[in-house]
Amino acid sequence: MRKFVIAFGRRGATRLLTAVVVSVVTMVFLEVVALAAEVPELKEIVVTATKVQEKKENLPVSASVLTESDVRNIRSTFADEALKYLPGAYLKRAKFTATTSNVTLRGFPAENRTLVLLDGQPLNDAYGGSLEWSAISLERAEKIEVVKGPFSSLYGGYAMGGVINILTRTPGERQVSIRTAYGSHNTFCQDLSYSEKIGGLSFNLYGGKKWCDGRRTAYIIKSAKEGSGEVKVTGYKETKDKYGRPCYLIGDGGKNYWDQAQYGAKFSLSLREGSELSLRMAHNWRKYGYRDPRSYLRDENGNPVDEGKADIGGRYIKIKPYNFFKSYGIVRNDCYSLRYSTSLGEDVKLEGRASINDNLSWWVQAQNGATQQGGPGKIDWTEPNRTVEGELRLSIPFNLLGKGSILTTGLNYRSDRAASKRWELADWLDEESKKTREPYSRIGGKVQASAIYAQLRVKPIERLRLFAGGRFDWWRNYDASLSDEGNLTRYEASNSSHFSPTVGILYKPGFDLGLWRLERIRASWGTAFRPPTIYELYKTWSFWGRVYEANPELTPETSTSWEAGFDQTLLGTRVSFTHYQSRLENLIYYKLITEKHKQRQNAGKGTIEGIEIEVARSITPWLHLSGNLTYQHTEITENPGDPESVGKQFQLVPKGMHNIMLLFHKAGWSASLAWRYASKVYGSSDNSDTQEGVYGSYDPVNTLNAKIRYAVTEHLELSLAVDNLLDREYYEYYRAPGRSFFVQGEYKQ
Structure with missing residues (x-):
């Protein structure tokens, strides 16, 4: 096995050493002034890791839980921003108006290798496995669960780096909530919510609006x-x-504007004790573009x-x-989810869920000959982009090798349908000015998938928990075709399958020496996969005379991963350590066929190895310090399709990340001060984009952010948030905002 070598480089090593020294000195100082400070017990309940309710401390994997209070303590307008301080999570978002923001876990590149759920409903779309983070109404989130590692044994495709599950609040008693915020670059955010409970029926209705004049972020550079x-x-x-x-x-290209509207509802009906029926509906619409180039x-x-x-x-x-001229376009998202849960006896639980994730998007680009008054253009339209999905799950407790054993088993069905079309426009300023009725290019396809899974947890002795499970996925690609300037190609249907096993162990030694208490030792192993998307299978396109060909013969990407770690209390400070490793195969890359012709193929192999360290301490009842550090080595080990990538770091994956946060809460006041760092990432597979501080580069992120909240009355709260306090200049492809602020008022009655 390759030796794990930490190789930050001089500048990275200096930052790492500084972070470690500051942390150690701070912890020692805090021990002197508050040796007897109590450490809050970790009582968070996690559903995502096992699909049944488990205390976080009883899991064999690394997991993070963000409560509603955690989210409110930081400035996070969109759901992806709430995850930026978590260990092992990397957020790529250069601006408020970002249309391609994403969150990746454990070094797995691209958002279609991390599964994102909303109340258990998959949000990764049918076309490319991506998702619209802005469509998630963060104001409705009760908590966010993040479990890292391979989870195809429970969730199937996309769950290679981990699973992010946003869980929404169940409506309660009558409440009216009004929230309004204003920020830099003439940014407005407004939200109105009404909840009510009538007998066994409770519901929440909401609507929201976000808009921003934007900044000049898309620079034009020429040789x-x-x-x-x-x-x-x-x-x-x-x-x-x-x-x-x-x-x-x-x-x-002008000021990058943003105009977004959201509305939705959630209904919950208590049928009898232990039985609940819920319906969630959400609509999102946004328009983006650039003004005044x-x-x-x-x-x-x-x-x-x-x-x-x-x-x-x-x-x-x-x-x-x-x-x-830069592009403009529209995105529309509609999500529906119907869920039923009931108790069939003592701790026996049956749950069923059916959901629809329906998306539409189009974008327009000016072509040669266009002016600010009009001229030729093209429009790319993705519709349908729909997923219909359902699950039936049964959890049964029983006594096997001791009390506390539970078997969870389930069936899952998913149907994807997607198509992408392109028209030429007579006027690029008018998306309705299509030159022809039919598109000159169209691709489309369907996927039908079924799965069965089971997971067993046994507790042979009080201090030991063992986990084992697996999932068998079978899917069929069919009804696929490519139409290009009148030439029609139909693709044959194909079938594929994958089995994903997992095992885990958690041991609580109960080793206590007073100042040092070893609480948990955990380890897990599993495999995961990602099926090729409709986009990868069938989307052939050309650019500047080069052809990028799809490949309907693609097979799933696969990974084998393991992790081991421990949780302890040292000198009154909670410390967690995790070491993880993954081996990836069949990575999908473009392979050079001729000088101007590339084709997608399963050509790549790679490895990931990393560590995560987390520390947390309550200094006083009203002051809390926490921090985490992630270092990971990613490397492409084999790639006939792109030989220049061999030995290089994965695209858009940082080597090092660390976060330190100080939280204050007393007498109606709350405040946070957070330092976030992520090392440089590369946008090219051969890591040749080494220049920093220019348009298109990906620089290290090194920012200090703050937020202050004050409860004026029981019903009214005001807050001020400042991002990038030190006004650092850096690029995440686009130039990131300098020092920026948000003021917010919220009234609840």
């Missing part, structure tokens, strides 16, 4: 050629691209230049008006 131009210009700025090559900043180039009379050969002194830049 220059030797020779003379047609008009001498000023206003350009010398810079570099993400690969370190010289180029020129000549303009921007600018060319920075000026001629000798000070007029803007956006077309022709711009002379910059012995060199020239060739530009056209459409170079300054």
Whole structure:
């Protein structure tokens, strides 16, 4: 087995050493001033890890729980932002108006290798396995559970790095809630909620609105050629691209605006003691785009230049008006979930769930010849993008090798349907100006999947818990076709299957030496998989004369993972340590067929190895300190499809992350101060985008964020949040916001 080597580099090592020294000194100081401070017991109940209610301390895996209070303590407008301080979780979000934000776990790249649930309903969509984080109404969340590691044994595909489950509140007594917030860049967030309970029926109705004028984040950079131009210009700025090559900043695509509306409802009906029927409905709509694009180039009379050969002194830049135009589009999401649970006897529980996740999106891009007044364009439309899913689950307690054993078994069904279409537009400013009735390009397909799973937990002795389980998934790809400029290709149906086993062990030694108490030792092993998506199987496209071909013969990506760790209390401080490792196979990459032709193939293998350290301490009843550190080594070990990626770090996966948070709560006041760091990531598979501080680069994230809340009365709360307190400049492809603020008022009656 390859030796695990920590190789941060000089700058990374300095940051790591600083974080460790600060943590150690702080902990020692706190021990001197508060040796006898009580440590709050961890009583969180987790459902996601086993599909039955378990205390977090009784799990064989690393898990995190964010309560509603935890979320309110930090500035988090969207659900993905609430996860940014968790160990092993990496958030990629450069701005409020980000349309491709995602959260990844345990070094697994791309959001379709992490499963995201809403009350158990899968949100990874039918087309590409991605999801719309902004569609999740964070205001409705009661808690968020994050379990890391392979969970295909319970959840099937996508659960390679772990599972994120957002659990919404069950409506209670009558309550009216009004929340309004204002932030930098003319950002508004408003939410109205009404809850009521009438006999055994309780319900919640809500509506919300978010909009933002946005910032100028999409810069226009161009390389220059030797020779003379047609008009001498000023206003350009010398810079570099993400690969370190010289180029020129000549303009921007405008202010990136955002306009979003949400509404929904949740009904809960208590039929009898131990039985409940609930219905959740949620609608989300948002529009995004860019306003007022600018060319920075000026001629000798000070007029803007956006077309022709711009002379910059012995060199020239060739530009056209459409170079300054960025895309705009609409996203719509509709989620429905019907759930029934009942008790069939002492601790015997039956649950059923049926859900629909229906998505639509389109985006428009200007083409050569377009101007600010109109001209040619194209529109890409994804519809349908629908998942119909259902599950039936039974939990049965019994005595096997002692009391406390439980068997959980279930059936799962999922049906996916997706299609992507493209039209040419006569006017890129009018999405209705399609040149033809039928799209000139269309791909589509369907997937039907069934699964059966079982998991057994036994408790042979009081201090020992053993876990074992597995899931068999079978799926069928069918009714797939590609239509390209009148040429129709139909693909044959195909079947595939995968079995995902898992085992785990938890031991509570009860070893107590006063200042040091070893509470838990845990270990687990399992396999996981990700089936190829409809996009990967059938979407063939071209760009600048290069063809990127889909492959209906793709097989699932697979991983084998294990972790081991312990939880202890040392000098009054809770400390958790986890070591994890994964081996990935059949990774899907584009393989070079000819100079201008690539095809998706199962070509890659890779490894992940890492550690997570968590510390937490209550200094006083009103002051709490916590921190975590993640270091992981990711490496592509084999890839005939992309040989330059071998030996390189996974794309968009950091090596190191750490978070330190100080929480204060006393007499109606609450405050948080959080330091977040994530090392540089790479956007290219060969890690050649090494340049930092330029448009398109992915720089280290190193920010200090704060939030203060004050309960003015029992019903009214005010808050102020400031992100990036030190006003650091960095890029996550787009230039990240500088120091920014949010003020919020919330009234509940």
